[in-house]
Amino acid sequence: MVFSFDLQTTDGRARRGTIRTPHGDIETPAFTPVGTQATVKTLDVDDLHAMKAPVVLANTYHLYLRPGTDVVERHGGLAKFMGWDGPTITDSGGFQVFSLGFGLEHGVSKISNIFPDEDVPERRQSKQKLMKVDDEGVSFRSHLDGSLHRLTAERSVKLQQQIGADIILAFDECTSPLHDERYTARALERTHAWARRSKEAWTNREQQALFGIVQGGAYKGLREQSAQYMNDLDVPGYAIGGSLGRSKQDMYDILDWTTPLLDPSKPRHLLGIGEIGDIFAGVARGVDTFDCVAATRMARNGAVYISPEAGGTAANKFRLNISGAAFADDAGPIDPGCDCKVCATHSRAYIRHLFAANEMLGMRLATIHNLRFVLRLMEEMREVIEEKRFNELAKKWGVAELV
Amino acid sequence: MVFSFDLQTTDGRARRGTIRTPHGDIETPAFTPVGTQATVKTLDVDDLHAMKAPVVLANTYHLYLRPGTDVVERHGGLAKFMGWDGPTITDSGGFQVFSLGFGLEHGVSKISNIFPDEDVPERRQSKQKLMKVDDEGVSFRSHLDGSLHRLTAERSVKLQQQIGADIILAFDECTSPLHDERYTARALERTHAWARRSKEAWTNREQQALFGIVQGGAYKGLREQSAQYMNDLDVPGYAIGGSLGRSKQDMYDILDWTTPLLDPSKPRHLLGIGEIGDIFAGVARGVDTFDCVAATRMARNGAVYISPEAGGTAANKFRLNISGAAFADDAGPIDPGCDCKVCATHSRAYIRHLFAANEMLGMRLATIHNLRFVLRLMEEMREVIEEKRFNELAKKWGVAELV
Numbered sequence: 001m002v003f004s005f006d007l008q009t010t011d012g013r014a015r016r017g018t019i020r021t022p023h024g025d026i027e028t029p030a031f032t033p034v035g036t037q038a039t040v041k042t043l044d045v046d047d048l049h050a051m052k053a054p055v056v057l058a059n060t061y062h063l064y065l066r067p068g069t070d071v072v073e074r075h076g077g078l079a080k081f082m083g084w085d086g087p088t089i090t091d092s093g094g095f096q097v098f099s100l101g102f103g104l105e106h107g108v109s110k111i112s113n114i115f116p117d118e119d120v121p122e123r124r125q126s127k128q129k130l131m132k133v134d135d136e137g138v139s140f141r142s143h144l145d146g147s148l149h150r151l152t153a154e155r156s157v158k159l160q161q162q163i164g165a166d167i168i169l170a171f172d173e174c175t176s177p178l179h180d181e182r183y184t185a186r187a188l189e190r191t192h193a194w195a196r197r198s199k200e201a202w203t204n205r206e207q208q209a210l211f212g213i214v215q216g217g218a219y220k221g222l223r224e225q226s227a228q229y230m231n232d233l234d235v236p237g238y239a240i241g242g243s244l245g246r247s248k249q250d251m252y253d254i255l256d257w258t259t260p261l262l263d264p265s266k267p268r269h270l271l272g273i274g275e276i277g278d279i280f281a282g283v284a285r286g287v288d289t290f291d292c293v294a295a296t297r298m299a300r301n302g303a304v305y306i307s308p309e310a311g312g313t314a315a316n317k318f319r320l321n322i323s324g325a326a327f328a329d330d331a332g333p334i335d336p337g338c339d340c341k342v343c344a345t346h347s348r349a350y351i352r353h354l355f356a357a358n359e360m361l362g363m364r365l366a367t368i369h370n371l372r373f374v375l376r377l378m379e380e381m382r383e384v385i386e387e388k389r390f391n392e393l394a395k396k397w398g399v400a401e402l403v
Numbered sequence: 404m405v406f407s408f409d410l411q412t413t414d415g416r417a418r419r420g421t422i423r424t425p426h427g428d429i430e431t432p433a434f435t436p437v438g439t440q441a442t443v444k445t446l447d448v449d450d451l452h453a454m455k456a457p458v459v460l461a462n463t464y465h466l467y468l469r470p471g472t473d474v475v476e477r478h479g480g481l482a483k484f485m486g487w488d489g490p491t492i493t494d495s496g497g498f499q500v501f502s503l504g505f506g507l508e509h510g511v512s513k514i515s516n517i518f519p520d521e522d523v524p525e526r527r528q529s530k531q532k533l534m535k536v537d538d539e540g541v542s543f544r545s546h547l548d549g550s551l552h553r554l555t556a557e558r559s560v561k562l563q564q565q566i567g568a569d570i571i572l573a574f575d576e577c578t579s580p581l582h583d584e585r586y587t588a589r590a591l592e593r594t595h596a597w598a599r600r601s602k603e604a605w606t607n608r609e610q611q612a613l614f615g616i617v618q619g620g621a622y623k624g625l626r627e628q629s630a631q632y633m634n635d636l637d638v639p640g641y642a643i644g645g646s647l648g649r650s651k652q653d654m655y656d657i658l659d660w661t662t663p664l665l666d667p668s669k670p671r672h673l674l675g676i677g678e679i680g681d682i683f684a685g686v687a688r689g690v691d692t693f694d695c696v697a698a699t700r701m702a703r704n705g706a707v708y709i710s711p712e713a714g715g716t717a718a719n720k721f722r723l724n725i726s727g728a729a730f731a732d733d734a735g736p737i738d739p740g741c742d743c744k745v746c747a748t749h750s751r752a753y754i755r756h757l758f759a760a761n762e763m764l765g766m767r768l769a770t771i772h773n774l775r776f777v778l779r780l781m782e783e784m785r786e787v788i789e790e791k792r793f794n795e796l797a798k799k800w801g802v803a804e805l806v
Contacts, residue, residue, distance in 0.1 A: 066756070067756040071752065353441065363763070
């Protein structure tokens with residue numbers, strides 16, 4: 001097995017390690033840029049290399065629908081298809097199926113009919129549901145064309161084998177904060193059964209490492225039960241996913257409940273979380289890797305990261321909106337302390353102009369800056385953990401109360 | 404004066420030369436990527452360097468409206484503002500004013516009222532015109548917010564001095580193929596008067612070279628008269644602009660009429676023309692530099708250039724539409740003979756996927772390919788002109804009848 005995790009040192013619960021994959025090492029704590037559709041939006045692979053991106057996460061749901069996992073497979077797998085030579089991760093597809101389904105049906109029963117031939121009143125039938133879960137798997141409609149599809153643990157693993165990422169995730173049911181404890185417990189049973197079935201379907205063990213996903217909503221008992229289950233399942237790594245509660249504090253509690261129950265010799269990934277304060281909180285609670293679209297999505301809206309030296313605070317979420325008129329004549333870089341190529345070359349005035357003029361380059365430059373900003377913060381975190389100074393860094397960033 | 408043109412050799416009427424500017428040399432024949440709003444759409448300056456772009460052309464009209472030529476000036480001029488260290492060109496603003504004005508009013512009198520306080524019937528008044536020309540200059544409305552503005556020769560030169568490009572253009576009235584000879588002659592008188600006034604207003608002669616613009620529509624007598632006028636005006640270079648007739652043949656005729664009358668020791672720029680066949684035809688008729696949005700605009704629509712070896716012909720305009728389903732599984736590069744980074748790294752299938760999935764990266768990769776494709780063709784043209792084999796190259800590309 002070419003996958004391994006070396007835990008080098010700790011500082012409190014913060015961990016400094018290395019994940020070794022067939023496509024290279026990931027130094028942890030690490031942040032994973034998200035390349036949903038086999039591209040980190042607006043960036044090419046040279047951009048990813050230049051910012052020292054350690055790994056890219058793509059979404060199985062999206063690649064399955066477009067261009068098709070068979071196409072990705074025929075073109076050598078995700079990395080080769082997108083021209084990337086580093087490590088890759090795929091999710092199980094569950095999150096998109098459940099979040100697009102439940103999210104769009106917000107407040108509507110999860111068990112509604114999605115099949116037009118079922119016996120439902122005409123009025124309800126016309127409003128077709130996007131997904132329907134059962135113990136075996138989940139049926140869902142494509143958000144692209146409404147076509148019907150089905151995912152099971154076995155199928156998710158099969159699709160992820162076709163995509164060929166270094167790290168793949170067990171199939172899970174992702175619940176929402178709107179689900180009650182009873183439903184969440186029922187979903188967790190399925191998630192555990194699906195994790196076991198995912199492990200059984202996982203045949204490509206020399207090339208891909210399977211991570212089990214800890215679920216259980218914001219319910220302490222369920223989260224502990226799930227962490228224990230995944231720990232006992234004996235897979236190469238863990239992800240913490242699903243509903244992380246209704247507040248930041250809920251999320252921190254969930255991490256406090258779960259990470260102590262997970263085998264410390266295996267890496268832990270926190271799914272879909274990656275704002276600055278959350279990264280500090282996660283690392284402080286023993287999370288090794290993060291993925292999140294916030295840095296890139298915000299960038300496309302003109303929200304760019306700034307460090308404490310440039311006025312960033314927990315209150316302003318370390319951001320400023322570069323498209324604001326206040327920057328129309330600002331000759332300085334986004335962040336004087338940043339080592340990204342955008343800050344080396346371009347003024348706030350120029351980037352503001354690009355956003356004002358609806359030039360796509362603005363989104364790309366902001367994306368490069370935001371990702372490099374986060375990746376550099378991770379580099380700094382790795383250094384201070386080695387030196388047992390993680391709390392100092394948190395203080396410097398004004399987020400000491402989060403760690 | 405730091406601007407000069409060295410004509411090194413000729414092959415028939417095709418010319419091989421070097422334009423020297425304060426920001427570096429432009430080897431000719433050359434193609435100028437268009438950076439309308441101080442960015443070549445989707446690209447950053449590293450992309451321009453990697454593809455060996457010799458120069459960038461920006462539009463005075465657009466920069467005047469947004470971010471303002473004063474802003475560009477305060478940030479060190481166009482090149483510095485956009486982070487580009489090579490040569491730059493600006494147009495006079497005339498083309499946009501007249502093309503947006505007349506184009507949008509297609510078929511409507513050019514002398515219509517644009518001022519709400521003038522005595523016009525209510526019905527017409529409500530349809531405010533976008534521009535109004537007089538002998539002194541042109542009043543126009545911004546296409547962004549409808550605000551009123553005025554351009555004169557003196558003002559155009561002043562704005563271009565603020566922008567600070569190496570090569571600037573005299574202010575001109577750009578006519579349309581719909582204008583008759585009488586109107587075109589009247590407009591030409593203004594264009595000549597404005598060229599003389601532009602020369603008088605051109606004070607920054609050590610830093611910027613002024614090119615006069617040959618106009619006259621598709622009327623032989625007017626074009627000859629204009630070429631003679633610009634030649635006699637004794638400015639550092641010439642541009643051939645305006646209406647180039649209703650057919651490709653009209654354009655070739657216009658070049659045949661005009662370039663022989665222009666001082667061969669000065670460079671000639673063909674404004675807004677740059678498709679493959681037209682570049683061959685222009686170079687064959689003594690044009691040194693070209694600018695055109697076709698390569699970049701087409702790229703954003705998925706039309707990518709292919710060489711004769713990859714199936715490109717004059718009939719298909721050396722293009723294929725990469726977003727077509729036919730390329731969904733095509734593992735080859737856009738053009739196997741192309742030396743751009745896109746063809747070195749990415750398959751047609753991947754780029755097709757990016758277009759199908761509405762990923763901005765698709766537009767950027769296609770833009771990089773198309774521009775490098777044209778720039779490389781220009782490199783090849785320079786080589787064959789030196790070797791007196793320009794006609795051979797035209798034959799190889801199947802466009803011998805154009806040269």
